[in-house]
Amino acid sequence: MNIIEVMKSILSEFPKISVSGSEINIDLAENDPTSFVLSSVGDRLVYEDVLGGQTRQHSFLLYAVFSGINDYERIENSSALTELSVWLSTRSGDIVTTTVGNVECTGELLSVTAGNGRLYAVEEDNTITGMRYQMTVEAQYTVDI
Secondary structure, three states, X not given: OOHXXXXXXXXXXXXXXXXXXXXXXXXXXXXXXXXXXXXXXXXXXXXXXXXOOEEEEEEEEEEEEEOOOOHHHHHHHHHHHHHHHHHHOOOOOOEEEEXXXXXXXXXXXXXXXXXXXXXXXXXXXXXXXXXXXXXXXXXXXXXXX
16 A cells, blocks of 8 residues: 555544444545545655655545534534544554656655644534645655665
8 A cells, every 4th residue: 555545544443433333535625524535645755765765755635524513513523633642643554656767666664643633624614514624644654776
């Protein structure tokens, strides 16, 4: 699995996502009150060793659509993002594949960090099904060439 597929799989395992039965979508959200979207922002080289092995960092935006009809729900939404950030920081070791030229290379997920979880938008003043939150996610991984 490439880094996008690995992160989608990891996010699907987070208890508050897996219990809700929600699927992690790529780039496009549904207007359901438990919709999650992973959007790839970019990938960059962090380090390259003398043998060509690389450490790379991939940036994502995670969007979550929640109901937020009252303060209780909005506190729960923010708390879920905080828990997700802490939970993601414990993840590492997953196998990552990357195609370089025509060669499929393997590597390993080194770390995941997340932060800046915040209210991003309220769709058409709809607090019942349209409160969209956004969180930045960074995944560092190796590519063994």
